[in-house]
Amino acid sequence: MADALRDLTWDSATSATIVLGSLRVPFTKMSPGKITIKTAKARRIGESLPSKRTPGAGELGDFNAEILATDFEGSILPRMPLHGGTLVVFPILISLKHPSITGSLSILLDQSRIVELDGPELDASEKELIYKLQMSAMGRYDKGRDGKWKALAYNARRPSSEARALMQF
């Protein structure tokens, strides 16, 4: 009984969801977009090692995710226009709970869009129907135990209104 309760606690603790207003659409698999800051080090003539470095150009890579066909059909598809489903923009919130994390760890991917749709793969077995998505995000923020959302890159743009609402909680 105690084990079952503990499993239930851990099962429901970590979540990765598309946030559509008050609705949360969970992923079955996803890896947050990788953010890279590319810098160049300028070496002056006569210098052995460069003494100057550029501020850096940030790049937030696209990422892959998977979602149940029932969630795609019930929550995502009704919100798409007839043409240009990539225009549907939403934040993605990932809340991580793990024995190695003492406080809380969250990741927010702002202004995300679906840029590739694949599946569901069909076969004659008792297998769940999964849509494979490739997604693009415009900003990544991480929050640790101090409760403040922080970004690796300097972003002159403010977070979207949805992201700001999420950041309050």
Place this chain on the structure above:
Amino acid sequence: MPRTAAEIRKAAEDARVRAAATLTPGQADLFAALAEEKEALEAEAAEQAKVRAIVMVDRVDAAREKAAAAPTPYLVEGVDLVGLFPLGKSPPPASLPGGGVIVIRNPEQAATDAFVREAEAKQKHASKMAIDLACACTVDPSPDGASGIEVRGFFERYQEAAGTVAQRARELGGARAREAKRGQG
């Protein structure tokens, strides 16, 4: 041996004397000020509740018009979120969704189906189910965009409030809060 009435009166008088000596004049004054402050805060909360009641009437009327015009008409009811908390203990109304007033509807069939499915599967905490149902039944503020995120954020922070709102939505859909006992209708 039973005490006499005179002895009991004497003991009561002694207790009164001891009580009067417990507080210093300064402490007694401070206590009176605290009581006055509590009274003033309660009066302020009561006045604010009246303002919210007026706001609620307008919001419910607007929601009722929409509900009547919907392809499948539904019932609506206003909820004073501040009233869910003990008097004077609620978060500031300005920080609550809809300024402390929301409008709920009776659960859609899909929301009820999802609730029953989760309850039967026993894989989700009851509080999470209540949050989902409360969010699905809130029609004002809009469940879309930033306002919807605020509604969910409030219910996730105050899960007991979500349970109360979900229960009221179910009652609005005809669920009875207390099962009737056999022979009592």
